[in-house]
Amino acid sequence: MRVAAEQLQPPIYTWAQQRPASPSANPLVGQNRALAAIEQTMRIGGRYAHGFMVTTPGLRVMDVLKELQQRYQWMHFERHDWLYLANPDSANEPLCVNVPAGAARDVLTGLMSLFEQPVKERSKLLTELREKFPSARFDAYLTRVSDKTFDDLPGNELATIIVESDQQTDDFVLCDRVTDTSLFGGIRLQSVAGTISSELHLIQPGALLKANGGVLAIDAEELLTQPGLWRKLKYILRTSLFHWPQPGEANIAAYYQPEPVPIHLKVLLLGDRSIYGQLRELDRDFDNLFPYLADFSAHYSLSQDAFLVPYFDYLAYVEREAATLAVTEEALPLVLKEASRLSDYQTELSLDTIALMQLLREAGAVAQAKAQEVIDHEAVLQVLKQRQQREGYIAELSRRQILEGQVFIATEGEVVGQVNGLTVVTIGGSEFGEPSRITATVHYGDGDIIDIDRKSELSGSIHTKGVMILSAYIANVFAKSEEMRLSATIVFEQSYYEVDGDSASLAELCCLLSALAEAPIAQGIAITGAVDQFGAVQAIGAVNEKITGHFALCEARGFDGKQGVIIPKANMSQLNLEPDIIAAVEANKYHIYAIDDVADALALLTGENQKQLYARIEKRLEELQHCEPEQPWYKRIW
Structure with missing residues (x-):
């Protein structure tokens, strides 16, 4: 299924129209x-x-x-003021007393007055203190010191306030x-x-x-x-x-x-x-x-039961805390787009307050540099472009290697047993997507699929699992009743670091089937997706970064109208692409296809339907079943 341009980002303009006239700041939305x-x-x-x-x-x-x-x-x-008062029986064991909140200083004044009075004249003041500051501990302390004087108290201090509280x-x-x-x-x-x-x-x-x-x-x-x-x-x-x-x-x-x-x-x-x-x-x-x-929660859900309007109360809180210029109606869709991108889903908006505050403050600085009094569409757009430029150095260096031919990635023509997979590279604190060439060869054997990356200890456990799943799929389709006489090898070409994840398993499967059927694959189309033992295509991560990496390479070389990417249909709810990609798709210069089965991928990559390809593979396997392998030359001379 070809994905339409309007499906490549959330409905940000429809969302923006729902902002109320006077939202109330609320940090607890969602x-x-x-x-x-x-x-x-x-x-x-x-x-x-x-x-x-x-x-x-x-x-x-x-x-x-x-x-x-x-x-x-x-x-x-229940708040109290807490004091430590001198213990008449021990200088090293002061007594803990609580009194009503806010009364500690008045209590100390009352105690000072008490000790200044003669012992025989304290009765009235004792009663007043008990009534004014009701507390079991304070009452017990008054009883304990009712006949004491300053000279009877050890040490040099009467009391210290350790906690003062507000009753309300x-x-x-x-x-x-x-x-x-x-x-x-x-x-x-x-x-x-x-x-x-x-x-x-x-x-x-x-x-x-x-x-x-x-x-x-x-x-x-x-x-x-x-x-x-x-x-x-x-x-x-x-x-x-x-x-x-x-x-x-x-x-x-x-x-x-x-x-x-x-x-x-x-x-x-x-x-x-x-x-x-x-x-x-x-x-x-x-x-x-x-x-x-x-x-x-880190996200505000926009499922059918959720209502978008409260999110604008949250944005009002973010604007208040950012303490910058006001956001105009035309800038709001870009803010919502960024909030959706941070959440990774078209049906969710981010509640990352600090990230959104940073966006508004950067946009405010850009607007102020232009002597503007509000944050408009161009200010937010400029901030987003500046971020891409700041963070894109490593990606540009990697892409330059491909453009200069140091790393071979074809974006036109057709090749048997070769496909462009979509990968995400994390290096030096940067994360970006780029295509990776996957090749497969077949030879006479016992049906084994050899993963060269695994043999060379460059394969992670999840990638190894993906290769084993596609091996099970091929065995389930072509070796149910008898052993396959073809074996295969598969590898990520020019990859010198560990390969992990199962998002390339669909690409590897298509590459193997191409080699088995001797069917050429279009090199202008890159593919990503995980696959199960029955050929169903499953979701993968970082779909936007992968599409962006392949698009940037094709754009640098020039579009021919046939280039594009294949992604799992399950990832469509995560699409949130840049305006230049959306424009290229709308102009039919670049294409994005969403599929849910390996048959759809084969049709797009080879131009043939699954039945045709599998019939050719089965015919080839059947021919091999009835022929003996040729003996090596060193055996024939004997």
Whole structure:
């Protein structure tokens, strides 16, 4: 099936017409699955009800957390101010006290007034403090010091505030640079007159204590790369108590042990799916502690059930964060085209915020250089061309080798047992598509297909699997009842690196069948696709890069109207080609064919139908069955 020009990219102009007059910025568009998980997580309390957020490339975590904070409050949220107060019975064991959020400084003022009054006159003030700052721990402390004076308290300090909170705000505290100190805090040491010691003001809280009573988000990768932090976090979550470690190094004798802090919070780990999978597999406690998965998507689906308009709310958020010029109506289709390209599918749009922000900022800079006040079509188009030019150096060098004849790739004429496959080359951080010459020869033998790349250890396991599948197809078609008397060899010519992947198996099969039938293959048509044991053509990756690589070679040599590529029909939903390719297809200078069976590929490559080709192969095999192979000359002379 010849692919029409309008099928070579998503319907970007139709999409652009759906933009509402006043979209509302929203970073959580397309995240319904993840939001449902977050909502459920926020309804549950207890030690075994934490969550894992699968974050995607380009997701701005701080923006997401701010939006979640506005939408969902943890139902068990309860903020307090936390203080350490001097222990009248031990200078090295200060007492942990919580008071209502925002009241810590008033509490300290009240305590100072209490200690300044004579013991016999404190009754009224004690009652006022208990009523004004209701807290079981504070009440117990007042009882403990009701008859104490400043002189009865050890050390030089009365108290230190370790956490001050806002009663009205359910803060999502983010710990993205995870260390022992940043997450758990610590106790510093001081040297006074040669004596190593610690005091109240040297107690420093970490993110865990700052989030106590609310929600703590932790970068999972950072957490797991620090030895011992994961075990320490698990212990705190299981026991709901935070014990301070002994301050200083192991060789410093300085005993200072503040009372443990009761912990009551919700933890959200942030990381990619591989980290989530490793934790589930390697830690038996993980599923119990983190049963809720909030799976954030990298793409906005445009399936039949989805609605495109909300995506413009997401783009409004991207424009706001990019803080650049406004995007005009005529520029919007190119932005949508790039969003679709980033997702690899015509039915999806990317939610990679950072990538889209970079596009708008680059386009804004181009527009400003032209003294424009908006981002128009030409500004976005220029940015896309500049990116191709920046990233295309290695591809140009590789193509030059073909154009200069150092690497032989034919783009016209017909040859038996030779076909142009489409490959993707990854080298030096660049990835690009280019054609690769595949050849096959046949000779008298026992039906084996020899993969020269495999014999020379230049074949990856997936490529080897592809060759074995096409061998099974040929055996299934031509050797069901008796052994084949023809063997074949197949190779990627002028390939000096490992070949992997099964996307060339269709090209290799067509090349073998051409050699067996002695049917010439058109060299102007390149082909890509995987094939199964029954000849069905299956999808492959990087279809746009492969087409672009072959098109660029044909364009450099000049079109003859017969050149093109064959791709699997299953890949049509991934087509998102450049305007020059679309224009060449529309002008019938270049052709793209989508197929779903090897028979279609053979018809396009050889001009003959499958039955004709297979009949010639079977006739050739039948003739070989009834003739003996000629003896070598060294045997005949005897």
